[in-house]
Amino acid sequence: MSQSAQPAAAPWRTPLIVLLAGCLISLVGFGVRSAFGLFLEPMTLAQGWSRETFALAMALQNLFWGLGLPAAGALADRYGAPRVLALGALVYMAGIFGMAASDSGLMLQLTGGVLTGLGVAFTAFSLALAAMARAVGPERRSLALGLGTAAGSLGQVLFSPLGQGLIEALGWQDALLILGAATLVIIPLAFILPGVTKQEGEPLEDLGLAAAVKEAAAHRGYVLLTVGFFVCGFHVAFITVHFPAYIGDLGLDPAIGAYALALIGLFNIAGSFASGAYGQRWSKRSGLAGIYFLRAIAITALLLAPKTETTILLFAAAMGILWLSTVPLTTGIVAQVFGVRYMATLFGIVFLSHQLGSFSGVWLGGYLYDTVGSYDAVWWAGVVLGLLAALIHLPIDERPLQRQAKPA
Numbered sequence: 001m002s003q004s005a006q007p008a009a010a011p012w013r014t015p016l017i018v019l020l021a022g023c024l025i026s027l028v029g030f031g032v033r034s035a036f037g038l039f040l041e042p043m044t045l046a047q048g049w050s051r052e053t054f055a056l057a058m059a060l061q062n063l064f065w066g067l068g069l070p071a072a073g074a075l076a077d078r079y080g081a082p083r084v085l086a087l088g089a090l091v092y093m094a095g096i097f098g099m100a101a102s103d104s105g106l107m108l109q110l111t112g113g114v115l116t117g118l119g120v121a122f123t124a125f126s127l128a129l130a131a132m133a134r135a136v137g138p139e140r141r142s143l144a145l146g147l148g149t150a151a152g153s154l155g156q157v158l159f160s161p162l163g164q165g166l167i168e169a170l171g172w173q174d175a176l177l178i179l180g181a182a183t184l185v186i187i188p189l190a191f192i193l194p195g196v197t198k199q200e201g202e203p204l205e206d207l208g209l210a211a212a213v214k215e216a217a218a219h220r221g222y223v224l225l226t227v228g229f230f231v232c233g234f235h236v237a238f239i240t241v242h243f244p245a246y247i248g249d250l251g252l253d254p255a256i257g258a259y260a261l262a263l264i265g266l267f268n269i270a271g272s273f274a275s276g277a278y279g280q281r282w283s284k285r286s287g288l289a290g291i292y293f294l295r296a297i298a299i300t301a302l303l304l305a306p307k308t309e310t311t312i313l314l315f316a317a318a319m320g321i322l323w324l325s326t327v328p329l330t331t332g333i334v335a336q337v338f339g340v341r342y343m344a345t346l347f348g349i350v351f352l353s354h355q356l357g358s359f360s361g362v363w364l365g366g367y368l369y370d371t372v373g374s375y376d377a378v379w380w381a382g383v384v385l386g387l388l389a390a391l392i393h394l395p396i397d398e399r400p401l402q403r404q405a406k407p408a
Contacts, residue, residue: 019144021192022132023151025085026125028186031155032096032179033120034265035163036061036112037241038258041248042172043108051245053105055366058241059359060113061120062233066355068121073130073348077341081131085190088122089183095119096180100173123186125152126331126351130344131193146276146328153272153324156265164258212342213349221285221396222346225333226353228288231389232326233357235295235382239264239319242365246375250307260316267320275325276332284329284336285396291329292393295322296386303379333398 040054076084095118098111125148132144159179166175216222244257278287298318305311334347365378 018193019132019147021189022128022148025123025128025186025189025193026148026152027155027158028182028189029092029120029123029128029155030125030152031159032092032183034156034240034261035159035179037244037261038160038163038167039172039176040241040245041254042167046172047103049105049108050366050370052363052366052370053108055241055362057099057105057109057113058237059363059366060109061117062237062355062358062362064114064117065120065124066233066352066358068118069124069126069351069355070345070348072122072124072127073344073346076127076130076344081127081193081344082190085123085127085193086187088119088124089186089190090119091115092119092123092183092186093180096176096183100176100180119183123183124351125149126327126347127344128193130347144276146272146274146279149276149324149327150269150272153265153268153320156268157262158265160258160261160265164255212338213345215401216338216346216349219337219397219401221333221337221398222350224392224396225330226350228292228389228392229326229330229350229354230357230360231292231385232330233354233359234361234385235299235319235357236323236361237358238361238365238378238382241362242369242375242378245369247312249375250312252307252309252312256309256312260312263313263316264320264323267317268323268325271321271323271325272328274321276328279329279332283398284333285393285398287329288326289390289393291322291326292386292389295319296383296390298322299379299383299386303376303383333396336398337401339400 036058040051043049044051044054072084072088095111095114095116098115099108102108102111128148132148163175163179166178170178240261243260244254247257247260248254275287275291298315301318302311302315330350331343331347334350335343338346361378361382364381365375368377369375
């Protein structure tokens with residue numbers, strides 16, 4: 001079917017229904033993945049693995065999430081998100097089931113790493129966000145992106161204590177099987193999303209995917225946004241995977257680790273809403289610079305303060321506000337500058353940088369812990385990177401790109 005002959009939207013597929021389905025996809029997909037850090041200690045103890053073995057699997061998961069997302073975004077932009085999300089849910093489930101059955105480090109890295117990472121990529125909340133952005137007008141787009149991101153955080157709130165409870169009640173293997181089965185909920189939700197690849201009333205640009213990517217690569221602001229998003233991945237992935245173990249090393253109750261992850265998700269609901277509202281009215285680049293600067297301050301405070309339960313929970317709350325609040329602003333800049341036609345693809349490329357940062361943070365955390373017995377060097381690296389990211393975002397030009405009209 002040509003782009004000029006898009007089918008009419010089903011009358012029941014209202015913006016509210018699309019937003020609800022997109023939020024639920026984000027909740028399940030991100031929520032399941034956010035619980036993986038809780039399995040570090042029980043799996044390594046049961047299997048006799050080092051922390052680096054588990055960390056490498058999670059690092060590969062983040063890497064293949066990043067490598068797979070541009071392809072998933074391109075397929076979603078061409079064929080619509082529903083089919084891509086449904087396929088991704090099956091791959092996601094298979095990866096987690098394989099993770100539960102792993103009896104060697106290599107098997108864990110292939111299933112919990114490569115296969116699960118591809119499943120996460122093809123069920124990524126950014127695909128749902130792109131569909132949500134097309135369902136609303138530009139005047140409400142930033143708020144819709146904030147809503148979808150907040151739903152992912154709610155998934156973290158729900159699945160972190162759920163995952164810990166399943167581990168304690170059933171053991172880590174059965175807990176993984178239940179989480180894997182939960183990803184299948186994404187399939188019926190995916191087919192609620194519209195299959196069209198443009199927003200109602202939006203003129204189609206005669207660019208083509210390759211030309212759109214080339215145009216973005218030549219845009220200085222897009223390059224800076226891509227480089228800066230590396231830091232977000234470094235922070236988020238390191239904390240997600242290693243924070244529960246870090247808390248255990250401090251001699252605190254392991255349950256505090258689950259509470260901390262849940263608290264991050266809870267406060268990020270507010271942070272994502274606030275970020276979306278901020279981006280609707282003020283400069284998105286300034287908001288991103290402020291978020292990265294405040295992350296550096298929060299990590300410094302954690303390292304210098306006494307290590308008590310109160311300190312851990314306060315840090316979790318502060319990081320929660322700043323956690324995924326980068327996403328509405330980052331996706332918002334992509335949509336604002338280039339439009340929504342190839343939003344999933346262009347954000348997928350930006351997100352690849354995020355996942356390279358995730359790989360670095362997760363693997364480096366495990367490697368340095370096994371080498372020197374401490375996470376401190378990685379925490380301080382996070383401080384430096386946060387400050388650099390704050391500076392990188394300031395020169396970004398977020399004005400809509402002016403394209404010359406093509407003759408008929």
